Amino acid sequence: MDYHLALNWPDFLQRYWQKRPVVIKRGFANFIDPISPDELAGLAMESEVDSRLVSHLDGKWQVSHGPFESYDHMGESNWSLLVQAVNHWHEPTAALMRPFRALPDWRVDDLMISFSVPGGGVGPHLDQYDVFIIQGIGRRRWRVGEKTPMKQHCPHPDLLQVDPFTAIIDEELESGDILYIPPGFPHEGYSLENAMNYSVGFRAPSARELISGFADFVLSRESGSQRYADPDVPARASPAEILPQELDSMREMMLALINDPVQLREWFGEFITQPRHELDIAAPEPPYQPDEIYDALAQGDTLTRLGGLRVLRIGEEVFVNGEKVESPHRPALNALADAIELNAQHFGDALDDPSFLATLAALINSGYWYFTD
The missing domain is CATH 3.40.366.30 (50S ribosomal protein L16 arginine hydroxylase; Chain A, Domain 2)
Structure with a gap:
């Protein structure tokens, strides 16, 4: 699925990026959720996936970490399921990251998805990174305060919450709306009905x-x-x-x-290029031989990058998942970094070089790229 973000990037970067929060109404027109609540709940049952259940009952915050075996004990209000790096594990959600490539790839982190029942949220808190929060199904009310030194308190050690604040943004988000929050602005959101939210987070190394x-x-x-x-x-x-x-x-x-x-x-x-969360790596069995890769590309097959795989370029050097890729074929290496989907035209004459084919085979056999028809 292709997602088209209605955003004037030059204007946004000048006026808002790391400066002011803003609500982008209908940022994604006719938004379709790439994952269902049941699918998200299923992912949170996997041991490799980082997930949390957050509830607020009788004035007390509770946090439990996945994997989860059941949700039958949860009521119909005041809880949220949060799953990190869903774009690593669920291919359709990875497409939601692509419209944000107007910003540098090295700054983009992962896609956190939450499902909340009425009243569900994590309380007022601060993040030390930029985030775009996309509203999916349902409605959610968001409040954002002015950037000021806020005293953090910990009603629960896993929730670095802040004191109540005066809102400069207080809006109800509907499907396709986007809330951008720079670092340091206190915010809180709670669902008005069963709702999905998609948070595109950014890296800010200390x-x-x-x-x-x-x-x-x-x-x-x-x-x-x-x-x-x-x-x-x-x-x-x-x-x-x-x-x-x-x-x-x-x-x-x-x-x-x-x-x-x-x-x-x-x-x-x-x-x-090292991911902060595990990747859904599935090495092909049996491994591809270089000539099989050549034939598949020649026949028009497409290579797709694994969701969450970090491929970045510094000068003429390309790095993949914490390792430098060595090859004299710079245009082909650049294509690995720039394109999510690759075909024979991206590689050009490099496919005629056995050493490059061997390098490409090693990347594919590591599970970093896979063939799609």
Whole structure:
């Protein structure tokens, strides 16, 4: 299914992106839900899928984590089922991510889907990332407050809620409406009837995550082995003193690793293409041989990228799921990064090179791309 987003992207980026929340009425005209509540409930029964049930009864918040065996104990009001990264597991929902490729792929994270009964929600809270919330079936009321330092409290450790706030947006969303919320704006939504919501979330790595990820990369490569040296050790008034120039020298040693452009590029390509949630990888059995792939593409078959697979390009280098893909055929590699569906024309003359076919076969046999008629 193709979804067409009625949004003036240049105007939106200038006026709203990371600046102000906004409701986009009929962002998706004649919206059709790509998944049913029963299908979503079924996914939450799978151990590989990250899911939660959130309820608010008698003034108390309760959170339970999947996989779930049954929902018979849930009542008819005041609860929600939330499932992360549904686009990894349900192919039709992956199509809902494509209209947001006007923004950089590396910033897009995953698609969280919630089903809520009347009164269902997770309370007032803050997110530290951008999110587009698409209304599916049913109606849901949303309130968004001004961006101000909000005190978080934890009625439940899994719910980082905030104090009540004055709303600058207070609207009822209907099918196809979209609510965009930048980081730091408190918000809450609760269903007026059985409703589905689709949240397209964006990555916003913290400095802590970046430093930790880079440190792991350095350790795995066994780089940074240079040791501190001071052949002209300076004199000091006290042997207990660490001099400013010594701290400067150690900082320069550390920065030299980050300032290496080749190393920084390789690390970030690997780091940012690793998914935060599991992928629904199903390697073909038996594995494809390179000549079988050539024949299938020549006959007009299409390769489709696995939902949630992160394929990104830095300069002339392409990274897939945490690994760099090596090949001199840059246009073909660019096609892997740019296109969700690929045919023989995307690869051009690269298909005549046995080494490229072997590389493509390795990617397909890893379950990253699969053939569709």
